[in-house]
Amino acid sequence: MTNNNKYIGLWEQGTIPPVQDFQEIKNLLMQILKPLYVLDINGKTGIGYNGNAFLGKNTKQKIKSHKIKAYIPAMGLENLGDSVFKKRHSIKYPYIAGAMANGISSVKMVKKMAENGMLGFFGSGGLLINEVEHAIIQLKKELNISLPFGFNLIHSQGDYDLEMAVVNLYLKHKIRLISAAAFMRITLPLVLYRLKGIYRDSNDKIITPNKIIGKVSRIEVAKQFFSPAPEKIVKILFQKKLITETEAELSRFIPMAQDITAEADSGGHTDNRPSLTVFPIMQALKHEFNEKYKYQEHLCVGFAGGIATPESSGACFQMGGDYILTGSINQSCIEAGTSEHVRQILAQAKQADVAMAPSANMFEMGAKVQVLKRGTMFPLKAQKLYRLYKTYNSFNEIDEKIKKEIEKKIFQTSVQEKWEQTKDFFKTRNIREIEKAENDPKHKMALLFRSYLGLSSKWALQGNEKKKMDYQIWCGPSMGAFNYWVKKSFLESHKNRKVAEIGLNLLFGACFYNRVYWLKAQNIDIPLDLLKFKPIKKNDIFKLIV
Template sequence: MLAYVFPGQGAQKKGMGGALFDEFPEIVAEADQVLGYSIRELCLEDPDSKLNQTEYTQPALYTVNALHYYKKIKDTGRRPDYVAGHSLGEYNALLAAGAFEFAAGLRLVQMRGALMSRAAGGGMAAVIGLSEEQIREALRANQLEKIDVANLNSPKQIVISGSKADVEHARPLFEGMKDVMMFVPLRTSGAFHSRYMQESSKEFEAFLRSYSFGGLAIPVISNVYARPYRDADIRANLVKQITHSVKWTESIRYLWGRGVEQFEEMGPGRVLTDLIARIRTEAEPLIVDDNEPLNGNKSLDDTSAIVSFPTVPAIESPQDHTMDQVTDRLAGISAVSLGSSQFKKDYGLKYAYCTGAMYRGIASKEMVVRMGKAGMMGFFGAGGLKMPQIEEAIHYIKERLDPDQAAYGLNLVHNPSEPWVEEQTVDLFLKHGITVVEAAAFMSITPALVKYRAKGLKKNAEGQVTASHKMIAKVSRPEVAELFLSPAPERIVGKLLEERKISPQEAEMLRIIPVADDICAEADSGGHTDGAVAYALMPAMIKLRDEMMDKFGYRKQVRIGAAGGIGTPEAAAAAFMLGADFIVTGSINQCTVEAGTSDAVKDLLQQANVQDTEYAPAGDMFEMGARVQVLKKGLFFPARANKLYDLYRQFNSIDEIDGKTKAQIQDKYFKQSFESIYEKLCASYPQVVEKARQNPKFKMALIFRWYFSYTTRLAIQGDEENRVDYQIHCGPALGAFNQWVKGTALERWQNRHVDQIAEKLMLETAELLNRRLALFARTPAANEAQPSGLDHVPAGAGR
């Protein structure tokens, strides 16, 4: 048997409904006429940020739920055996059963939302880990009878409701109980679904007097009674729903006991799907007498009110928890619980999530600021920029972010051909008080790294060394990770000490701490890559970290993060399951509003799929054979770059290359002669002139490396005439991300913002983990009975 279930407030998300608005234009027009505003614009664009305001949320969600239902009927032609809705969603269940037409239901919901939005002075909180009986007993024993039990989402996921002061007073009580996993205050203005909503209930009752309701063609499970509606009780039940319980656990158990095995959620997201999975792992079917009165026989005193978190109004300010965050917390694993708590504490982060640096400012100052303001950390892509450009970015970031309130960092890229650039960059960082650095592409420890690490070291009262300058090393090879997990090399410490670039005290402290605070294990990614596989790399790095901790007796844990290939909840979930203390994203952030590259590049990236990348030589490490991963779809750069490296390996000078090939390179690749490029390079870098004269192969490498700088510049500037030569660093994570958000508002890069992507990715990773863990917890028989593919609905589908 089949039941359709409809979510309530809390499932709303900008972009919800997507293409459904085009598929059902008559319904959309009808909604606009009833509401007096564009429902499509509200749901897809939310230009005035009203979607999370209760009086707008409820009509919007009712409409989108209805569109999902109409789409399902249109595609399958099958009507369900039962319908049920979570709080607001019950109106969609009644619509599906024929109690009223779409427009009439929308008018009811519009009034309901308006009345609920007026409530003030109340508070709500979710208690995780206790049963209903345990919560009621705790309230009675502590003279907190003014608090109502508000929502039974699952057997041990319950919301309480009352005055704000009473709910806050109850917090230490519940947090002190050993079985309580979490106490989560909800950002609400009213004590919804409790005795304190009586005034709203009376007003709604008066409004309903002018309405008549049709007979129900499909059984609708009542929130108040957890039993099927009777036709005669529709009006009374809708009034009681405002002050009484949403008995979701009992409703699902009842349907389960009636033989319903298949539940399909009609609306955006998977809030109810996840709750149902939890109920089915924690409870048993409810078998009732078929002769039992349809409205049940339980007392309905106001203190039995049980409130659904989806009926909680939206966040009241940008700093408040979003409803998705609350949903994640209620589900067990939350977005904020993923990763290392100490990592988040050390860097002052909301999530164990960072945006990595992309060179030449593609990871822009605007990107860093946006992440910082959202409570997350971004790294500015300082690699390849001149010192004045880096300094300007530092000023921009520091003017907009208080370092005591927002974390940010800059990257330091290994520069083996120009080591003085590393030291100049470090000196600039020290001058401006940059306290977090991402060290990337290093194959050995350099003096610049050690100098940065030394500055800011001190000993606390217990004699423990602390570092005010933190370093996250991004590596993909264990032997390089071992260098960063070791104390600074003695030869470098001694040389810096001899040159008086560090003090004797700093040298002493360098000998007892690792070079890096944290290691980011980078699997196959955009930019510099060794093509590592995360499943093999992460366990090896974690084991190495543990061995090095034991070897050197470090007091503070070095965290191991994961990067490369992370563009979907599935990938992020895999990283955390592998033991990642934090994750770092890269490629997916290049195709956002904040990315410091051209619109032309973003247009190309938006079309990329997982197979549309290729490996090419790294321009900054050309002679060493280092590789980067780049976009290949529609571009000649990968093939041309590889051709140049093949020629470099094959010949000792440009003069040895045949005339036809040289002409092709100058005419098609460079669009100018080798000599003109060489003259420009000599003028810009006079220090390399003598070496180039004496070493023809070095001269060839110098000229060939120019092409890599040139192609990067073409891409960042969006040079349309030379589009085929764009060098765009990109890994397959972006292709996976594009497929994940296809059909949603995030399909277009113009709607992508780095902080919103981070939030969505972390929230839906937590949702996915809860869903998968619930499935793993089933008995073998239940797993075998699960229809193929039912558990593999993409996280966030339809959002």
């Protein structure tokens, strides 16, 4: 390390002399709980950590003392992020494994996160009610009652009954934390979940049993989550006797969500917005609404999308992130509820191996999801189906040659058989869709195409060998960044990837890099080799932070 500073004080040696060897210096930087001093030792740079520091330029030089050129503070994993956020959700570290639909964020994944001081959300989107209930029962059975966890609530476009059924299920089983995703506006079921059971305690503090973490990328949606519940919806809930007068009255003093995840370029549903522009806006909004409403607990904003390396996680906290949330990288972990083949190809993905494709649940609206394009033809096939939907008013209008191609290469069955399969699916989900399709040829075409889109993600989860080229795998560019970082480490193989171990590495690496950059901010030139941090085993991390 090159020293460009004038000294800021003196360091008096204790029982251990300062170190000058490069590897010893790096080892000390890795011991993140040790405050360090950069010293001038006869014109060369050294690091001291066992002794006494005397700050101020007028300090007199003593025997066995050296001039201090810079200071590196101790930085523990639990010191990252916002303390109120961590206390609110009973977690030690400000790290969330986000909800991935169809149970990809599995019971096992949520359990491992909780057991390691972090937070996980079960991916309930796309599952039947009884499947979600089974996951709730299993998780409550296997997890210590004091440990935190959450479930996903994805907005069900055009299916109010499903959204309400999921909320009622969560209320029935006392699920106290949900991740609200894909909402463009606040809905009645969401308000019901938030308001149910709120009261004032003996200290006049409003207690809210049910908490929401909103996942948003648009400022107009963020404003709704940071505001109290819409009065119109509160009034309807009260009139229907779904909430009490007390709950309705207290709704004016609490936000719909105390925490918002600013979602950038992520896998699945995304607006592809860069985090460097999304987060500052959400952060400013947080300060604005804290001041406007003066809630009894302050609001928090976290990062999501593109977080896959220690540098990116460190940057999130440097920018003021209250917590970070990961998604794509967890899908390649052994706890993920997906197939071995999917884990394998995700572990080989590069940053450019992603594409946008039409979304199954918001197909008609033109919504898109970010998916893996490596080893699958799904993005191209899905885009073709959407172009046909926009061009024609019914499947019968499509050119005969193209229809045959769709039946052979995409449906892999006749359109008649495909329609029967589609009807069977919606009979158990939303029978009104079938009724509408019988009278609306364009809607029937949409359901046919949505059927392929929906099944493609199921085939990937099942590892269906015959459908490899049709796999829909939600994935963002963070997957490629992660794979590049873990090259030639024990995490290169997907068989060694564990969700909690990855989370701890990203947090530990954030602390390591923040200490290194603290040096750069004090005008200390740092050798490039000192800027390298590769994954380390969980047990080794705990040895360094205990």
